[in-house]
Amino acid sequence: MKLKKILLLLAFANSGMPLFAQKHQSGTAAKRPNIVIIVSDDHAYQTISAYGSKLMQTPNIDRIAKEGVRFNKAYVTNSICGPSRAVILTGKYSHKNGFKDNESSIFNGDQDSFAKQLKKAGYQTAWIGKWHLESKPQGFDYWQILPNQGQYYNPDFDMMDGSKKRFEGYVSNVIEDETENWLDKRDESKPFCLVIGHKATHRVWLPDTTDLGRFDKVNFPLPANFYDTYQNRKAAAIQDMSIEKTMQMGYDLKMFGSDDKESKDGNFSRMNAAQRAKIDAYYKPIEKEFNDLKLQGKALTEWKFQRYMRDYLSTATSLDRNIGRTLDYLDQHGLSQNTIVIYLSDQGFYMGEHGWFDKRWIYEESFRTPMVMRYPGVVKAGTVSDRFVMNLDIAPTILDAAKLTIPKDIQGMSMLPALKNKADKGRQVLYYHYYENGEHSVSPHFGIRTKRYKLIRFYKRVSGWELYDLQKDPHEMDNKYGKKGYETITADLYKELNKQINKYEDMEALQILKENQGDKK
Structure with missing residues (x-):
């Protein structure tokens, strides 16, 4: 022992x-x-x-x-x-x-x-x-x-x-x-x-029936840049993902206009009778009220926002x-x-x-x-x-x-x-690359974010650059690329972007930069 x-x-x-x-x-x-x-x-x-x-x-x-x-x-x-x-x-x-x-x-x-x-x-x-x-x-x-x-x-x-x-x-x-x-x-x-x-x-x-109407008494404030005009931001201007123009009354907001159209929607056709009854009991009165309002313009857009x-x-x-x-x-x-x-x-x-x-x-x-x-x-x-x-x-x-x-x-x-x-x-710089060039018309792009700045290179759908000072402009409304006073910052960020691209071996992004050396000036 x-x-x-x-x-x-x-x-x-x-x-x-x-x-x-x-x-x-x-x-x-x-x-x-x-x-x-x-x-x-x-x-x-x-x-x-x-x-x-x-x-x-x-x-x-x-x-x-x-x-x-x-x-x-x-x-x-x-x-x-x-x-x-x-x-x-x-x-x-x-x-x-x-x-x-x-x-x-x-x-x-x-x-x-x-x-x-x-x-x-x-x-x-x-x-x-x-x-x-x-x-x-x-x-x-x-x-x-x-x-x-x-x-x-x-x-x-x-x-x-x-x-x-x-x-x-x-x-x-x-x-x-x-x-x-x-x-x-x-x-x-x-x-x-x-x-x-x-x-x-x-x-x-599409919520669970248990949660239908949970936020109906809340009137949500519009974001400050809800009516953004996308000035000096070409890629943002041509997108197709707005609540005003892109969001669909039937598919997204369940305002189909008829029982037949609702039944043809795959999200609804697979419901059992009890589920469908609860869903209809919630959305049908909303649709009737909406039809009575006959909204247009900003009033319609803001109604869609609240439903979303x-x-x-x-x-x-x-x-x-x-x-x-x-x-x-x-x-x-x-x-x-x-x-x-x-x-x-x-x-x-x-x-x-x-x-x-x-x-x-x-x-x-x-x-x-x-x-x-x-x-x-x-x-x-x-x-x-x-x-x-x-x-x-x-x-x-x-x-x-x-x-x-x-x-x-x-x-x-x-x-x-x-x-x-x-x-x-840890890391001091973030590298990003988005490739898809289809749904919602968002142009492919790559770029970096530092603690204060963001430099972006758009290509294919839109060709161009954007630069944001996140300290002064956290909502990214004011593209500073090519503006006076930002020459040194732009040059430094461009070098950092190259560094990150080489670090992660993104050859496609590197080739785009090489082919467009002149447009960063």
């Missing part, structure tokens, strides 16, 4: 840890952390109360921030659904992972990903919900994904056995139900990594509620203390700023995404980080937390060193 005690004490001594720490390490903290990544769709940080929003309360997203860290300056590399997920999965920019746009890209699942690295290291891996990468997931022990964008009511899922299965109910609830079913059946001898891909809050903002806000925020309510269900499940099953939880949207979204909905731009509302993370024992509760982080950093952060070597071809950087050491400044 004495010999056993002596050997035990020697083991503690050789470890370099005090006895109490060894006991702690032999318990929960010694285990490799479980990982839950919750990815929503088109969820604007402007609508999240953890970010100071007064539009609605998001208590469950807020809870992650309160118990961990809120990233105030989280951004994406390419503000559109599929490409963002490919970046999250691989830790590589779109030009490296091959999924540049939603029009023609198909994700090559043969390439490496954080899921493959974790699975190889003994993790059990799963992806449930929206995938949107046009190929079957690889690197996951289990997957169950929405075809393409998925549906809000009675969604179909592509299953691992090749079948398609329809689930009765509202999509946010169904995704959470299936998530908990997988967690109930998982191999408890292994750590797990689970990605929950929510459809909400993607267009067409009410439907969007009601849809976001179910998203937040189901995030709360995930957190409750972890609590109830004793998993909270050894599980990293990361919540982010695939990109930002416009809530009427510049008169818009949708995303795509390097402008802040689209470029910036909400991101909060809880990591008990590592990230101090209530942390607020103003360092630049990106969706590019999710993969290396996860691998770092799992004590795995980060592959050299990953272009992101782990967020953990900056959270552990305030002296670690």
Whole structure:
């Protein structure tokens, strides 16, 4: 017995840890952390109360921030659904992972990903919900994904056995139900990594019947630049994503004009009788009132804005509620203390700023995404980080937390060193590249953001440059490119843009710069 005690004490001594720490390490903290990544769709940080929003309360997203860290300056590399997920999965920019746009890209699942690295290291891996990468997931022990964008009511899922299965109910609830079913059946001898891909809050903002009318008594203020005239911003002027001109009365706002047109809409035709009755009981009186008003001009545009806000925020309510269900499940099953939880949207979204909905731009509302993370024992509760982080950093952060070597071809950087050491400044410049040249008429562009400035190069649909002083012009209304007094700043930013392009090996952007050396003057 004495010999056993002596050997035990020697083991503690050789470890370099005090006895109490060894006991702690032999318990929960010694285990490799479980990982839950919750990815929503088109969820604007402007609508999240953890970010100071007064539009609605998001208590469950807020809870992650309160118990961990809120990233105030989280951004994406390419503000559109599929490409963002490919970046999250691989830790590589779109030009490296091959999924540049939603029009023609198909994700090559043969390439490496954080899921493959974790699975190889003994993790059990799963992806449930929206995938949107046009190929079957690889690197996951289990997957169950929405075809393409998925549906809000009675969604179909592509299953691992090749079948398609329809689930009765509202999509946010169904995704959470299936998530908990997988967690109930998982191999408890292994750590797990689970990605929950929510459809909400993607267009067409169709709320759960439980949340219909939740914001009907609220009159939302118009953003200050709602009636933006896009002066000296050619790319913004030719877009097709305005609430005034682009948002559709039937498809988006459920004002179809007839039962026949409503029944032909795929979002409504798949509803069961009870769901359809509740939906009609809510929207039909609104449509009658709208028809009686006979609105035109600005009055019509502002009515559309109010309807958009009410439907969007009601849809976001179910998203937040189901995030709360995930957190409750972890609590109830004793998993909270050894599980990293990361919540982010695939990109930002416009809530009427510049008169818009949708995303795509390097402008802040689209470029910036909400991101909060809880990591008990590592990230101090209530942390607020103003360092630049990106969706590019999710993969290396996860691998770092799992004590795995980060592959050299990953272009992101782990967020953990900056959270552990305030002296670690992380990246000082953000690089962005948007490729799609179709829907919503947003011109392809690339650019950089520093703490104060943003330099943008548009090409294809529009050819030109924009420069913003974010300190003086946080809403990006005044393009300073080519204006007197900004020559030195422009030259310095141009050099930095070249540096970032070469760092990330974006050959297409480099070629565009080489071909247009003269137009930066």
